[in-house]
Amino acid sequence: MRLTFDVNGVGQQADDVWPGESLLYVLRERMGLPGTKNACEQGECGSCSVYLDGTLVCACLVAAPQAQGRAVRTVEGLATDSAGGLDHIQQAFVETGAVQCGFCTPGLIMATDDLLANTPTPSDAEIREALAGNLCRCTGYEKILDAVRLAASRRTEVTP
Amino acid sequence: MPLPAFTLHRPRSAADAIALLDEDCLAYSGGTELLMAMRMGLIRPTALVDLKRIDELNTITLGADRLLIGAGASHDRVAGDALVAEHAALLATAERLVGNARVRAQGSIGGNICFAEPRSDVATVLVALDATVLLQSASSRRSVPATEFFLGPYWTAREPGELLTAISIPLPAPAGVYLKFQTVERPTVAVAAVALPEGGYRIVVGAVGDLPVSADYAQLTAVDAADLAARVEPVSDLTGSERYKRHVTEVFVRRAVAALAGGR
Ligand SMILES: Cc1cc2nc3c(=O)[nH]c(=O)nc-3n(C[C@H](O)[C@H](O)[C@H](O)COP(=O)(O)OP(=O)(O)OC[C@H]3O[C@@H](n4cnc5c(N)ncnc54)[C@H](O)[C@@H]3O)c2cc1C
Ligand code: FES
Ligand code: FES
Numbered sequence: 539m540r541l542t543f544d545v546n547g548v549g550q551q552a553d554d555v556w557p558g559e560s561l562l563y564v565l566r567e568r569m570g571l572p573g574t575k576n577a578c579e580q581g582e583c584g585s586c587s588v589y590l591d592g593t594l595v596c597a598c599l600v601a602a603p604q605a606q607g608r609a610v611r612t613v614e615g616l617a618t619d620s621a622g623g624l625d626h627i628q629q630a631f632v633e634t635g636a637v638q639c640g641f642c643t644p645g646l647i648m649a650t651d652d653l654l655a656n657t658p659t660p661s662d663a664e665i666r667e668a669l670a671g672n673l674c675r676c677t678g679y680e681k682i683l684d685a686v687r688l689a690a691s692r693r694t695e696v697t698p
Numbered sequence: 699m700p701l702p703a704f705t706l707h708r709p710r711s712a713a714d715a716i717a718l719l720d721e722d723c724l725a726y727s728g729g730t731e732l733l734m735a736m737r738m739g740l741i742r743p744t745a746l747v748d749l750k751r752i753d754e755l756n757t758i759t760l761g762a763d764r765l766l767i768g769a770g771a772s773h774d775r776v777a778g779d780a781l782v783a784e785h786a787a788l789l790a791t792a793e794r795l796v797g798n799a800r801v802r803a804q805g806s807i808g809g810n811i812c813f814a815e816p817r818s819d820v821a822t823v824l825v826a827l828d829a830t831v832l833l834q835s836a837s838s839r840r841s842v843p844a845t846e847f848f849l850g851p852y853w854t855a856r857e858p859g860e861l862l863t864a865i866s867i868p869l870p871a872p873a874g875v876y877l878k879f880q881t882v883e884r885p886t887v888a889v890a891a892v893a894l895p896e897g898g899y900r901i902v903v904g905a906v907g908d909l910p911v912s913a914d915y916a917q918l919t920a921v922d923a924a925d926l927a928a929r930v931e932p933v934s935d936l937t938g939s940e941r942y943k944r945h946v947t948e949v950f951v952r953r954a955v956a957a958l959a960g961g962r
Contacts, residue, residue, distance in 0.1 A: 560701075
């Protein structure tokens with residue numbers, strides 16, 4: 539089948555898509571967007587988090603044909619305003635040392651973006667709840683919590 | 699790993715979806731259970747019916763004496779809905795605690811109960827609230843109490859040609875507390891403790907055994923946590939042995955009863 543959808547604000551088309559492909563596969567293997575990671579393929583690790591029509595989903599649990607006519611935003615599409623630079627959440631992850639091997643980072647950044655969009659000044663409990671289900675094997679999570687707090691404080695500075 | 703091939707239908711109405719459903723053509727709601735089961739080869743449908751574009755399955759409405767929740771409503775939608783908060787707050791509480799942010803955004807209340815994974819927050823609360831589920835096929839329409847809908851792990855009273863259209867909660871719905879113990883993706887033990895509108899109390903212990911266990915009591919002081927823990931049939935797995943889970947069950951029943959008695 540032909541899949542026509544919007545990826546990070548640009549209309550895209552993929553031909554000969556096998557209906558059994560996941561959205562994750564299409565993004566990585568057909569769109570050349572490897573930022574969205576493939577780890578568990580079971581909805582349990584959060585590495586494949588993307589927005590589908592503004593809703594945070596596991597791309598591994600979305601059948602590619604379900605994205606037909608819809609808009610997908612990936613980690614590559616976050617930093618749209620700052621030509622090639624990082625957006626403020628990505629910057630906060632770098633500054634706090636919340637990135638070690640980096641495999642979990644794109645998923646955590648998408649989950650943080652979703653959290654801060656809905657809850658601009660989250661409590662620690664809210665941060666933990668929002669990021670539950672994003673697994674990290676390296677950091678021990680403390681620095682990730684620091685990154686989210688830093689990003690939240692900067693966001694409130696920008697938009698009082 | 700790609701899934702085996704299937705045809706995807708995208709109807710806009712429940713009637714069109716029902717006309718398609720059968721043993722080989724399954725409903726596809728959030729896909730959080732379905733796609734995994736297909737990838738693991740546990741089920742091999744030749745066609746899927748995408749329910750996400752059917753608006754009538756996503757409504758939450760208030761009837762004369764019932765709250766009707768469309769089967770396609772996501773966990774987030776139910777958790778954040780004003781009618782649910784006002785009339786069935788216990789369900790909102792449980793829905794806020796399901797899985798993780800993506801599962802709550804993507805997964806639906808209907809998909810949860812149709813899949814009938816035993817470790818379900820939703821099933822536990824629906825039994826506590828005396829909910830019924832509405833099933834519709836090309837030739838019939840029926841309403842089944844939650845206690846009769848769940849038959850076992852991954853097994854419900856739904857026939858292959860039936861679409862779950864909505865969940866119906868009789869009003870006034872009992873109020874109470876919902877506590878669960880969860881260390882990984884799904885609950886180890888879930889306890890709902892409610893004061894029944896007609897008087898008396900109900901304790902439902904879910905997620906720990908194959909089916910929720912429910913018991914009614916005239917007085918809260920009559921609740922025997924050890925007896926309830928003896929009645930559930932936990933499965934030993936990575937989250938604990940049978941003995942451990944019985945222990946956690948007893949502790950959580952006691953905590954839920956104490957919280958209900960304390961008016962929390
Ligand atoms: C990582 C993870 C963590 C989770 N944690 C929890 C948790 O803590 N608590 C909990 O309760 N659940 C948990 N779940 C389960 C989650 O609630 C369910 O996956 C979700 O609600 C299922 O809904 P869905 O819309 O994705 O169903 P789908 O996967 O789309 O469908 C599931 C099944 O139901 C059938 N179906 C769906 N809708 C209908 C309908 N309207 N009529 C007839 N048949 C239908 C489908 O054909 C399929 O067989 C978790 C799941 C994952 C992946
Ligand atoms: S790869 Fe999708 S959640 Fe792990
Ligand atoms: S930084 Fe390595 S998994 Fe998180």
